[in-house]
Amino acid sequence: MAWMLAGLMGTVAAQAQPDAPPADDGQWTMPARDHANTRYSGLDQVHTGNVAQLRLAWTFSTGVLRGHEAAPLVVGDTMYVVTPYPNILYALDLTRSGAMKWAYKPQPLSESQGVACCDVVNRGAAHDGGRIFFNTLDNHTVAVDARSGKELWKTRLGDIGRGETMTMAPLVVKGKVLVGNSGGELGVRGWITALDAASGRIAWRAYSTGPDRDVLIGPEFKPFYPQDRGPDLGVRTWPPDLWRIGGGTVWGWISYDPQLDLIFYGTSNPAPWNGDQRPGDNKWTASLFARRPDTGAAVWAYQWNPHDAHDYDGTNENVVVELQIKGQKRKVLLHPERNGFLYVHDAATGEVLSAEPFVFTNSIRRVDLETGRPEIVEEKKPRQGRTVRDICPSAPGGKDWQPSAFSPRTGWLYMAHNNLCMDFEATRANYVAGTPFLGAKVTQKAGPGGHRGAFTAWDPVAARPVWQIKENFPAWSGVVATAGDVVFYGTLDRWFRAVHARTGEVLWQHRVGSGIVGQPITYRGPDGKQYVAVLAGVGGWAGAIVAGNLDARDGTGALGMVAATRDLPEHTPQGGTLYVFALP
Numbered sequence: 001m002a003w004m005l006a007g008l009m010g011t012v013a014a015q016a017q018p019d020a021p022p023a024d025d026g027q028w029t030m031p032a033r034d035h036a037n038t039r040y041s042g043l044d045q046v047h048t049g050n051v052a053q054l055r056l057a058w059t060f061s062t063g064v065l066r067g068h069e070a071a072p073l074v075v076g077d078t079m080y081v082v083t084p085y086p087n088i089l090y091a092l093d094l095t096r097s098g099a100m101k102w103a104y105k106p107q108p109l110s111e112s113q114g115v116a117c118c119d120v121v122n123r124g125a126a127h128d129g130g131r132i133f134f135n136t137l138d139n140h141t142v143a144v145d146a147r148s149g150k151e152l153w154k155t156r157l158g159d160i161g162r163g164e165t166m167t168m169a170p171l172v173v174k175g176k177v178l179v180g181n182s183g184g185e186l187g188v189r190g191w192i193t194a195l196d197a198a199s200g201r202i203a204w205r206a207y208s209t210g211p212d213r214d215v216l217i218g219p220e221f222k223p224f225y226p227q228d229r230g231p232d233l234g235v236r237t238w239p240p241d242l243w244r245i246g247g248g249t250v251w252g253w254i255s256y257d258p259q260l261d262l263i264f265y266g267t268s269n270p271a272p273w274n275g276d277q278r279p280g281d282n283k284w285t286a287s288l289f290a291r292r293p294d295t296g297a298a299v300w301a302y303q304w305n306p307h308d309a310h311d312y313d314g315t316n317e318n319v320v321v322e323l324q325i326k327g328q329k330r331k332v333l334l335h336p337e338r339n340g341f342l343y344v345h346d347a348a349t350g351e352v353l354s355a356e357p358f359v360f361t362n363s364i365r366r367v368d369l370e371t372g373r374p375e376i377v378e379e380k381k382p383r384q385g386r387t388v389r390d391i392c393p394s395a396p397g398g399k400d401w402q403p404s405a406f407s408p409r410t411g412w413l414y415m416a417h418n419n420l421c422m423d424f425e426a427t428r429a430n431y432v433a434g435t436p437f438l439g440a441k442v443t444q445k446a447g448p449g450g451h452r453g454a455f456t457a458w459d460p461v462a463a464r465p466v467w468q469i470k471e472n473f474p475a476w477s478g479v480v481a482t483a484g485d486v487v488f489y490g491t492l493d494r495w496f497r498a499v500h501a502r503t504g505e506v507l508w509q510h511r512v513g514s515g516i517v518g519q520p521i522t523y524r525g526p527d528g529k530q531y532v533a534v535l536a537g538v539g540g541w542a543g544a545i546v547a548g549n550l551d552a553r554d555g556t557g558a559l560g561m562v563a564a565t566r567d568l569p570e571h572t573p574q575g576g577t578l579y580v581f582a583l584p
Helices: 011-016 110-115
Strands: 002-004 055-061 073-075 078-082 089-093 099-104 126-128 131-135 140-145 151-156 171-173 176-180 191-196 202-207 254-257 262-266 287-291 298-303 319-325 328-336 341-346 352-357 364-367 374-376 387-391 405-407 412-418 420-426 440-446 453-459 464-471 480-482 486-490 495-500 506-511 521-524 530-536 577-582
Touching: 073 126, 126 171, 140 176, 171 254, 176 262, 254 319, 328 412, 341 364, 352 364, 405 480, 412 486, 480 521, 486 530, 495 530
Parallel strands: none
Antiparallel strands: 002 464, 055 577, 073 078, 078 089, 089 099, 126 131, 131 140, 140 151, 171 176, 176 191, 191 202, 254 262, 262 287, 287 298, 319 328, 328 341, 341 352, 364 374, 387 420, 405 412, 412 453, 420 440, 453 464, 480 486, 486 495, 495 506, 521 530, 530 577
């Protein structure tokens, strides 16, 4: 099932190992487990020698039948779970096999479901200072008392009338709750906002497009590449006023490094998808920002996809690690980008140290490390009035939002991702607030080899894959890596798998009730045992045909994903269940 690339084991792994992480407290207090977005657990009670003995310990039904993309949280003896719309927050007692302590129901506006792109998902909550923070689909950030479930504050940040929604998981840094908006497919102007954790008051907001004062670009801003320098690029690289409805939403992952005192995050695609309507680089969409968490001031930025014409969002995770790169120890960001390239950035400057494809790509030839710019294949660039066929990767990219995990034991990044291509017809788009602003007719299909997904171990020092498991469907779940050298992920056709981190051997699998698009975690229970948990409930973009009961005859449904997953209803029903596993 897994294939090995010879010569990459052993010596390469040894040189890739960074400093050992601190001892694991057994909790999981934020979606990525740490501010660096590693999704690595130091627990090793479950390991390669005994993982095959994992058994189901208990389950919990959420009562919701849409895409469950969240990671559960574990704080002390309590687990917290956030559902898709209607965004119910459950507190479960780990001393009583998940008995419900309380449920907080924010009652978001039902109309928000009608403007949500790609399912009514929620990617989880964060805990800090005795509070649970999460977002609702109708653009509220909420703080709830972790012990009682009492609402402490609730702040509205966006407007569903303009097409804005919120689906991302917050990150709490230095007393600030960091959140962003969704809706680039509806012409929403993207932003990241910091809220005071104690009061819910807005501390600062940085837009992704517009003049420097709105983007919070000032004297400290020093991008590495010349094309990212200059005044008001968020206006000058757009046709007049289109930046006001130009996308660049911030619905993905935020990471933080305390030594550099920088947060890192990416912005989404520009709007509309039809690039002919917006000549220019369209900054700062499909870009990476480094900012000060106290003020939001931008320190550097880099645009992965200038004038993105393929829907290659830049919102995927940036994993902060220290690695030996060409004999020098450097703090870097590992970023598997939608465009199919795995970027290694210098975290202090934004310099691209390497960028190699981790999937088949014919839309970009290479990334020029001197200029930082991708070399676009013109014949695979959509143009208005014609259909361009077999563009690889497709709009969800080589990897979409589904977050990877990094193991300091191997020095490798583990990714669940896609193997999809697309046919793309660009059409004229007209902007009407709160409605789709696309200008595209897309159908997606399996990529080379016929499989639609994969699970890959990637060596960021050697900049190449180590081993890979091919999956029938897009691999749309998050990943967790452990000190037991076991990596966990889930599949759309209902398998929850444990894989040997060094060889790619599938050591254990359990078939759950619905496809997995959630983020697995592992934790130490009150009884001292290690547990592994995951939410199952098919949905999101990849599972839209099932979650939304879409007609398989219309391949353009779900922005072309229906064409790629017509057979998914034969493999999974809808669902919404938390599964928790442990050794006997």
